[in-house]
Amino acid sequence: MGKIKRIVLDMDGVLAAFRQGVLSWLDLELDCLGEEGRKVFRFFPYLPERKQRFLRCCVLNNEDFWATLPEYPWTTELYGLCTSLAKTCIVTKPWKAAGCYSGKYRWIMDRFGEVDHMICEADKSWFDDGETLIIDDKESNLEKFQHSFLWPMEWNDGRNLTANKVELFLKESKIKGWF
Numbered sequence: 001m002g003k004i005k006r007i008v009l010d011m012d013g014v015l016a017a018f019r020q021g022v023l024s025w026l027d028l029e030l031d032c033l034g035e036e037g038r039k040v041f042r043f044f045p046y047l048p049e050r051k052q053r054f055l056r057c058c059v060l061n062n063e064d065f066w067a068t069l070p071e072y073p074w075t076t077e078l079y080g081l082c083t084s085l086a087k088t089c090i091v092t093k094p095w096k097a098a099g100c101y102s103g104k105y106r107w108i109m110d111r112f113g114e115v116d117h118m119i120c121e122a123d124k125s126w127f128d129d130g131e132t133l134i135i136d137d138k139e140s141n142l143e144k145f146q147h148s149f150l151w152p153m154e155w156n157d158g159r160n161l162t163a164n165k166v167e168l169f170l171k172e173s174k175i176k177g178w179f
């Protein structure tokens with residue numbers, strides 16, 4: 001039996017393709033961010049100004065935006081794997097808009113058919129108790145956790161890890177003796 005009893009699983013950037021969703025709603029291509037903009041977590045400043053305004057005042061307040069964010073190729077596999085390994089809770093930092101909460105709820109219901117363990121909380125460090133593992137794409141969310149896995153994405157330090165991400169996670173789990 002490993003040391004991890006619970007998993008805190010991030011939503012945007014791990015399960016839901018937030019950046020892809022934004023670009024699609026603004027009718028933009030990834031190239032518009034430029035090489036630098038693709039490598040940062042906060043990519044809004046790299047969007048055309050007019051589109052940024054539209055994004056903030058219309059798109060992010062729209063429940064349908066959150067509810068229809070695309071999945072990644074690994075989303076279903078990763079969620080299934082986590083729930084098979086430990087009690088899994090999707091913890092997500094909500095945008096300050098009612099449509100975000102209800103949209104995220106719909107997103108999870110549509111895919112996984114359950115929302116028993118969804119928590120909207122900005123400060124994820126509340127959940128660190130030494131027996132909880134966080135999986136997140138944002139480095140600063142991992143800092144206060146004793147057990148963490150940085151989900152490798154283009155905008156974080158794992159960008160050069162090009163192998164299958166689920167396999168990378170399983171390999172790390174074995175090395176660390178998490179489960």
Ligand SMILES: [Mg+2]
Nearest residue numbers: 010012013137
């Ligand atoms: Mg995230």
